[in-house]
Amino acid sequence: MSTLEISHLSKSFGALKVTDDVSLTVPSGELHAIIGPNGAGKTTLISQLSGQLRSDAGRIAMDGRDITGTTMPERVHLGLARSFQITQTLPGFTVLENVALAVQARHGSSFRFWAPVASEAALNDAAMAALKEAGLDHRAEARASALSHGEHRRLELACALATEPRILLLDEPLAGVGGEDADAFVAALRAMKGRFTMMLIEHDMDAVFRLADRVSVLVYGRIIATGTPDEVRSDPAVRTAYLGEEEENAA
Numbered sequence: 001m002s003t004l005e006i007s008h009l010s011k012s013f014g015a016l017k018v019t020d021d022v023s024l025t026v027p028s029g030e031l032h033a034i035i036g037p038n039g040a041g042k043t044t045l046i047s048q049l050s051g052q053l054r055s056d057a058g059r060i061a062m063d064g065r066d067i068t069g070t071t072m073p074e075r076v077h078l079g080l081a082r083s084f085q086i087t088q089t090l091p092g093f094t095v096l097e098n099v100a101l102a103v104q105a106r107h108g109s110s111f112r113f114w115a116p117v118a119s120e121a122a123l124n125d126a127a128m129a130a131l132k133e134a135g136l137d138h139r140a141e142a143r144a145s146a147l148s149h150g151e152h153r154r155l156e157l158a159c160a161l162a163t164e165p166r167i168l169l170l171d172e173p174l175a176g177v178g179g180e181d182a183d184a185f186v187a188a189l190r191a192m193k194g195r196f197t198m199m200l201i202e203h204d205m206d207a208v209f210r211l212a213d214r215v216s217v218l219v220y221g222r223i224i225a226t227g228t229p230d231e232v233r234s235d236p237a238v239r240t241a242y243l244g245e246e247e248e249n250a251a
């Protein structure tokens with residue numbers, strides 16, 4: 001697990017300032033949710049953290065180590081993994097094979113030192129462990145193309161887990177996932193709490209308030225509040241800028 005420190009991070013697209021002087025420290029092991037209206041800059045912030053987008057200003061550090069200038073593969077290697085937007089699963093491969101490939105990618109050539117049979121067994125064991133954690137081990141032999149949308153999301157989660165993250169960035173894991181699948185997903189995330197640091201972007205407020213240790217509210221690229229779910233829910237500025245509107249829409 002690692003501490004994630006974000007200091008004065010900004011990103012503009014042309015004249016549009018999408019993230020604006022964002023500072024936030026996520027302590028080791030915390031599940032921190034970022035909520036905010038559409039277009040607030042949540043995905044952009046996650047892309048800056050994962051290294052897919054270069055920041056215009058600011059600093060990102062893991063356990064005090066400055067990683068601002070590192071590439072996305074370097075960050076993955078350091079244990080900063082992102083799930084749900086860049087994960088590419090292979091539809092013709094089985095669920096287990098997909099995760100085994102992610103395990104292999106994480107360990108690079110180190111598996112080559114093993115005898116081929118032992119190497120395959122070790123890969124499969126590591127892949128099964130990740131699948132179990134994501135609640136998908138019962139589908140290990142299914143082709144990825146045969147999975148439901150919710151199961152597919154759990155496969156992507158298992159692939160992210162296979163990279164042995166110290167910090168996991170989750171970008172709208174519940175988008176398009178409903179009913180029992182959503183419940184299974186929330187249960188899988190809850191079971192992982194405390195094993196590594198997590199930053200979660202999610203529109204499902206029920207899931208956010210059930211899972212998060214702390215929540216930050218992003219509006220027009222700026223954090224307007226950070227606190228426990230109860231603190232954030234009762235913050236007048238948050239209700240005005242965001243939650244009041246959400247609850248009215250839901251009513």
Ligand SMILES: Nc1ncnc2c1ncn2[C@@H]1O[C@H](COP(=O)(O)OP(=O)(O)OP(=O)(O)O)[C@@H](O)[C@H]1O
Nearest residue numbers: 013014016018036037038039040041042043044045
């Ligand atoms: N590559 C890009 N080029 C230009 N504008 C962009 C780009 N990426 C995002 N934007 C703009 O930046 C703003 C913030 O987008 P972003 O996707 O980060 O918001 P978000 O909070 O994740 O929204 P949502 O909740 O709808 O997913 C939007 O106005 C969007 O149109």
